[in-house]
Amino acid sequence: MRNTRNALIRLVFTIFLTIGVAGVPSHVHARTADDVVTYRMEAGDTLNAINSRYLASTNAVADVARLNRISNPRRIPVGTVLRLPRRLLAWRSADLVVRSFSGPVNIDGSVPQIGAPLAEGAIIQTGRNGFIAFQSADGATVALPSNSHARLERARIYRLRDLRDVEFRILGGRGTINAPVLRDEERFRTSTPVAVTAVRGTQYRVGFDANTSMGVTEVIEGTVSVGGSTADEGAEGVESEGQLTEAGFGVAASAAGVTAPEALLPPAEIESPGAIQTGEVVSFAVTLPAGALATRTQIARDAGFLEVIAEQIGSAQATDFEGIEDGRYFVRSRGISNSGIEGLSETFSFRRKRLGAEAVVEPSPLADGFRFAWLPQGEGITHFAFQLWREGEADRPLYDEIALPGSATVITGLEPGSYLWRVAAIQSDAEEGLLQVWGPEQSLTVSPE
Structure with a gap:
């Protein structure tokens, strides 16, 4: 009777194990493997x-012994490879800090501070014409353009081999990432509610339309693995096998x-991108690449576009930017395909004066x-031509005057008829030499008395 009862218990236990293992999807095992790091036992x-x-x-020993099926923790052979769950590892902050920002940006509802570290769980939001970039000590960068919403899920350096583990x-909205070169078992990932992008020394962009x-x-550079994700917001989800x-x-x-x-669309063409910008607004003529619905300019x-100050998204060829102060800047433009994938871009420098x-x-x-009469627009000592x-x-x-004194001139004796006139602003520039910018032609009609 006792043997029968023991056999029944063993049968029930076997069925329980079989159901438990069979009920776990295969992709969960794949994710679990990524959530551990290894350690080789030494003397x-x-x-x-x-x-x-x-x-x-302090309770991690039992978890590690159970995970590695160790029956006697005091007698583990030298060379045994242990699997250690990342959630149990001691760590310090990977110290992603605010490198730059402009416009409407907040972190957890507050205005950012340059050089301030970004804490795990922090929520970042950029408004219209708001931009922010973060950088780590190893040179990794994450830049968020206008109208973006992101959270730093993880930014850790484990005590074990100083392994890095970051997830943004x-x-x-969107994010542009320059990832560091990683060692084995290090992670640098960017996720959205529908996908996880894992990298090893790569420049790439990730976007999500809510x-x-x-x-x-x-x-843009290197190779990434993109896998679907079933993660709910704020939860550790299941990542499917990645597509390279x-x-x-x-x-x-x-x-x-x-x-x-x-294939990413070729760069959008910018007409005369290096021309000095003297107008009331900074304006570029942008031609959409074949297959593009719009462009992001x-x-x-900086040439790395970590300090973005303005952008425009649209299908019009004339792309105008207001409020750009005098200085040297960089411009780029890329096409946006029907699937929402943004293409390649070329970077050009230009001067705003x-x-x-x-x-x-x-x-x-x-x-x-x-x-x-005329009034100067811009800074510096200005002369005028008429x-x-x-x-x-x-x-x-009839009149062609250069370097007129004052801010007006009076002309008499014009015969009846239709006339055109214009005024130029002139400055001596250390970089460009003599700058002369003519205003629009204006009409004047002199009526008979």
Whole structure:
């Protein structure tokens, strides 16, 4: 009877184990393997010693013994490879710090501070024309453009071999990432609600549209692995097997899975990108690449675009930026495909130097006179030129004056008829030499008395 009861207990226990193991999806095992790091036992090692050196919990020994099926923690052969769960490892902060920001940006509802570390769980939001970039000591960078929403899930350096483990989650908008070169068992990942992008020394971009629940990954350098994710916001989810995506290609992801890679669009063409920008607004003529629905054009203070100060997204060829102060900047533009994947771009430097004159014509106190007046636009010592000619006779100006004194000139004795006139602002520039910017042609009609 006792043997029968013991056999029954063993049968029930066997069925329980079988159901338990069979009920776990295969992709969970794949994710579990990624959530551990390995340690090879050396002479004199014990689990208690490993716990004190590398683990964060006094109760971790039992978990490690159970995971590695160790029956006697005091007698582990030298050379045995242990699996240590990342959640049990002792760690210090990987110290992603605020490198730069501009415009409306907040971290956990507060204005950022340059050089301040970003804590795990921190929520970052950028508004319209708001930009922020983070950088770690090893040179890794994460930059968020306008209208983006992200959370730092993890930023750790484990005590065990100083292994790095970073995950940045894009909840809406986009992020551009320059990842460090990683050692074995280090992680640097960027996730969205529908995908996880894992890298090893790569430059790439990740985006997520909360309205369509579509995510994209675009690879500029290196190779990334993009896998679907079932993670809920704020939870550690299950990552499916990743699809390798190489430089020059991008993929889109949704709850249905990850698409096949598509080639990134060529750079959008910018007409005369290096021309000095003297107008009231900074303006570029941008041509959409074939297959693009729109372009994203950005201006930054640095060639790496970590200090972006403005961007425009649209399908119009004229891309205008207001409020750009004098200085040297960089511009780039890339096409956006139907799938939302953004293409390649070229970077150009340009100079912004506001220069111009606001001019008007008004009656003069003299009976037959007209007063042409102007005001300088921009900074610096400005001189002015003035031209006036009969309509249709631009090659024979009636007045062609350079370096006029004051801010106005009076002309008398004009015969009845139609005239055109304009004013130029002139400055001596250390870099460009003599700068001369003509304002728009304006018309004047002199009526018979």
